Amino acid sequence: MEHKFERETGTLRVQMPKELDHHSAETLRQETDALLIKYPVRSIVFDFQDTVFMDSSGIGVILGRCRNLKFAGGQALAVHLNQQIQKIFQVSGLHKIIEVML
Amino acid sequence: MKKEMKMEFSSQSENEGFARVAVGAFIAGLNPTVDELADIKTAVSEAVTNAIIHGYDQKEGKVWITCEIDGQDVEICVIDNGKGISDIDKAREPLYTTKPDLERSGMGFTFMEAFMDEVWVASAVNQGTRVTMKKRIERA
Numbered sequence: 001m002e003h004k005f006e007r008e009t010g011t012l013r014v015q016m017p018k019e020l021d022h023h024s025a026e027t028l029r030q031e032t033d034a035l036l037i038k039y040p041v042r043s044i045v046f047d048f049q050d051t052v053f054m055d056s057s058g059i060g061v062i063l064g065r066c067r068n069l070k071f072a073g074g075q076a077l078a079v080h081l082n083q084q085i086q087k088i089f090q091v092s093g094l095h096k097i098i099e100v101m102l
Numbered sequence: 103m104k105k106e107m108k109m110e111f112s113s114q115s116e117n118e119g120f121a122r123v124a125v126g127a128f129i130a131g132l133n134p135t136v137d138e139l140a141d142i143k144t145a146v147s148e149a150v151t152n153a154i155i156h157g158y159d160q161k162e163g164k165v166w167i168t169c170e171i172d173g174q175d176v177e178i179c180v181i182d183n184g185k186g187i188s189d190i191d192k193a194r195e196p197l198y199t200t201k202p203d204l205e206r207s208g209m210g211f212t213f214m215e216a217f218m219d220e221v222w223v224a225s226a227v228n229q230g231t232r233v234t235m236k237k238r239i240e241r242a
Binding site: 019021022023026029053055056057059060061063064083084087088091092 | 213
């Protein structure tokens, strides 16, 4: 998984997988959690630029990371959502929990 | 004449992608829109993931998918012979999950219902579960 950490702003940008399902969610969870331990993260950006598919398994991963970060006073953002992923965010209510920038 | 397809695969998470792509390819002849195709793939992915995580508790098993095209109507069944669902109404409630420890969102059935026209669930404890989903593909 590709990622970038900007030390100045404390922003961790995570590149979401091409297909975000139960299979890929497990790796994403482990890798993201390792980065959250490694860096002093104040905000996390989930970048969906390369993502063409997402199902409800992706919601759990995003929600879990959001919760941990918000509990510590941090922020979460989702960017570059295609139409299908926007729909997933809307149906699940995820767009009310995490800030979305297309 | 109805068109039919049947497939069997092992309950491994790698096969989730394979299953939804195979169903997508099978219905391609109906010329679904990008949205309709995405809806069907998502619904299939949810049902197959349920079979793997809940039906078989991520242990070894087989998952079957049958797909039938009748005119513009698509009917998809996802079947497992895993542990079954004791309370189907409860399982279908949004946000209800028996596996919060795995960070399951409890949105699987909600997604199937949102993205398909009709969803039926038949299940018997220790025998298995059959999810039947229907969607009409609008004529282009």
